Amino acid sequence: MMQASNSTDTLPRTLGEFLDWEPNDGFKYEWNDGEIVGFVGMKQNQIYIYVRLLDLFIDLGYKQKGALIARQDVHLTGIQVRRPDIAYFTREQIRQSAREAGVIPEFVIEIISNNDEINKLEQKLTEYFKAGVRVVWIVIPEHRIVQVYTSRRTVKICLENDRCSAAPVLPDFEINVQELFALPE
Secondary structure: OEEOOOOOOOOOOOHHHHHHOOOOOOEEEEEEOOEEEEEEOOOHHHHHHHHHHHHHHHHOOHHHOEEEEEOOOEEEEOOEEEOOOEEEEEHHHHHHHHHOOOOOOOEEEEEOOOOOOHHHHHHHHHHHHHHOOOEEEEEEHHHOEEEEEOOOOOEEEEOOOOEEEEOOOEEEEEEEHHHHHOOOO
């Protein structure tokens, strides 16, 4: 991730200004207690992983219960807006978010790229669980690893033929690591 740099454009100073801000510089941004954190959009391998998980989600019939949404604003607190790579929202949460901010997904996925920093990732994990997220997947394509967190203290490291599960949020939503990273035919 990168810090937003000062440019000729005025940077937002409040959360309200941030929510109305529409920069046109090719970066995406998060708001963290007055700090603007910039990052690039999903890369090709991240998009492929997202589509693979979305297909699984639909095949398992979860589309009737909710949606897997990429880069959705998640208002963790009154001073933090994060944009996880992928987040699961129930249909009720989607209806609720049309009326108010602050809907917290129970399952999020971060797909790590070379510009992600470990200390920022640890900070996000803490924030997610503090806000009420119940399952977090950290997907590391470069090493073909998925870390499945069900709390800050409980993590399963998935490699090769291990199955990654989104239980208890989505009990049947699981995928073999090799399937997740298999190249398209």
